[in-house]
Amino acid sequence: MNELKKEEYLDLYHQMVLIRLVEEQAAQLYQQGKIGGFLHLYIGQEAVSTGLISARLPQDRVITAYRDHGVAINCGIPAEKVVAELLGKATGVSKGKGGSMHMADVSKNFWGGHAIVGAHLPIATGLALGDHYRGTDGVTICMFGDGATNIGYFHESLNLSKVWNLPILWVCENNQYGMGTAVERASAVSEIRQKAEGYCIPNNRADGMDVLAVRQAALEAIDFIRRGGGPYFLEVMTYRFRGHSMGDPERYRKPEEVKKWQENDPIGIYRNRLIADGVSNEAELDALDAQVEAETQAAVRFAESSPEPPAEALFENIYAEG
Ligand SMILES: Cc1ncc(C[n+]2csc(CCOP(=O)(O)OP(=O)(O)O)c2C)c(N)n1
Ligand SMILES: [Mg+2]
Numbered sequence: 089m090n091e092l093k094k095e096e097y098l099d100l101y102h103q104m105v106l107i108r109l110v111e112e113q114a115a116q117l118y119q120q121g122k123i124g125g126f127l128h129l130y131i132g133q134e135a136v137s138t139g140l141i142s143a144r145l146p147q148d149r150v151i152t153a154y155r156d157h158g159v160a161i162n163c164g165i166p167a168e169k170v171v172a173e174l175l176g177k178a179t180g181v182s183k184g185k186g187g188s189m190h191m192a193d194v195s196k197n198f199w200g201g202h203a204i205v206g207a208h209l210p211i212a213t214g215l216a217l218g219d220h221y222r223g224t225d226g227v228t229i230c231m232f233g234d235g236a237t238n239i240g241y242f243h244e245s246l247n248l249s250k251v252w253n254l255p256i257l258w259v260c261e262n263n264q265y266g267m268g269t270a271v272e273r274a275s276a277v278s279e280i281r282q283k284a285e286g287y288c289i290p291n292n293r294a295d296g297m298d299v300l301a302v303r304q305a306a307l308e309a310i311d312f313i314r315r316g317g318g319p320y321f322l323e324v325m326t327y328r329f330r331g332h333s334m335g336d337p338e339r340y341r342k343p344e345e346v347k348k349w350q351e352n353d354p355i356g357i358y359r360n361r362l363i364a365d366g367v368s369n370e371a372e373l374d375a376l377d378a379q380v381e382a383e384t385q386a387a388v389r390f391a392e393s394s395p396e397p398p399a400e401a402l403f404e405n406i407y408a409e410g
Contacts, residue, residue, distance in 0.1 A: 107158040130158035132329035135354035139302025147226035154189035163198035167387035177394035206239030216254040235266020253318040284321035296326030
């Protein structure tokens with residue numbers, strides 16, 4: 089395990105708590121009718137993107153599906169720009185025109201937020217092909233759900249990534265459901281990493297409720313890829329604590345199952361670990377919690393007081409300028 093400095097351990101905690109609090113606020117704003125369209129919360133899965141993205145270097149690209157608010161925060165996008173985007177404001181990370189599912193900031197090497205299941209995997213393949221062609225040492229980290237692995241794009245992308253030996257880390261966030269469908273009901277293979285075997289792609293499985301376990305698995309995978317090993321596949325076992333999106337009646341899973349997983353909260357697990365290992369203590373972490381609460385409230389105030397995009401902005405940023 090790569091030892092971290094104390095402030096780095098605390099930064100991982102900070103990021104996870106910030107995602108949690110921002111999303112709890114987002115749920116309230118949605119119920120108040122202030123967020124249009126769909127809202128998919130990442131609550132319960134915070135350790136996955138936090139551990140994963142902590143292992144990247146600035147030249148490594150990140151691309152994900154629609155459950156993207158946490159990923160955006162981990163990529164260094166300020167919470168206020170995330171909340172402003174949710175509210176469709178001009179100060180949002182995508183200028184208020186992307187919304188919940190389409191956050192992106194290429195200056196942070198964050199290539200979005202994509203709503204169509206599986207459709208960003210060929211885009212990731214292209215990004216990695218670009219790096220490979222130019223001979224840079226960047227790795228593309230492509231995150232997707234278990235459901236996406238049943239889509240044709242997934243198989244085409246894995247195949248080409250191996251044929252072309254592309255620098256790409258495929259990360260399946262197995263939260264055990266694709267909308268209301270359990271993995272076993274939709275996928276012939278329930279240990280999803282086995283799908284990578286079909287394309288001779290080396291693979292591993294990590295505990296997604298343990299941020300340091302995810303980080304370690306990601307460090308090893310990225311090192312392998314950066315040294316020219318070609319694509320690598322990481323399956324991360326996790327669980328979403330909330331419905332698929334806001335308003336999901338959740339008839340497909342039992343409350344006892346959700347409760348069992350909620351007792352396995354990645355933030356609680358990491359907090360206990362920091363205290364048990366003597367990295368921090370209750371008082372220090374409580375103070376950090378209060379700081380993140382204030383940061384979240386400030387983000388909401390910033391977003392609520394920001395202007396809407398002007399009508400003319402509808403026609404901006406549609407085509408790239410040569
Ligand atoms: C091509 C396509 N088919 C169907 C949908 C509707 N849809 C949205 S999310 C989703 C489930 C995806 O599940 P998974 O990949 O496991 O991601 P999770 O929501 O669990 O993070 C479906 C079927 C879609 N957005 N795109
Ligand atoms: Mg899923």
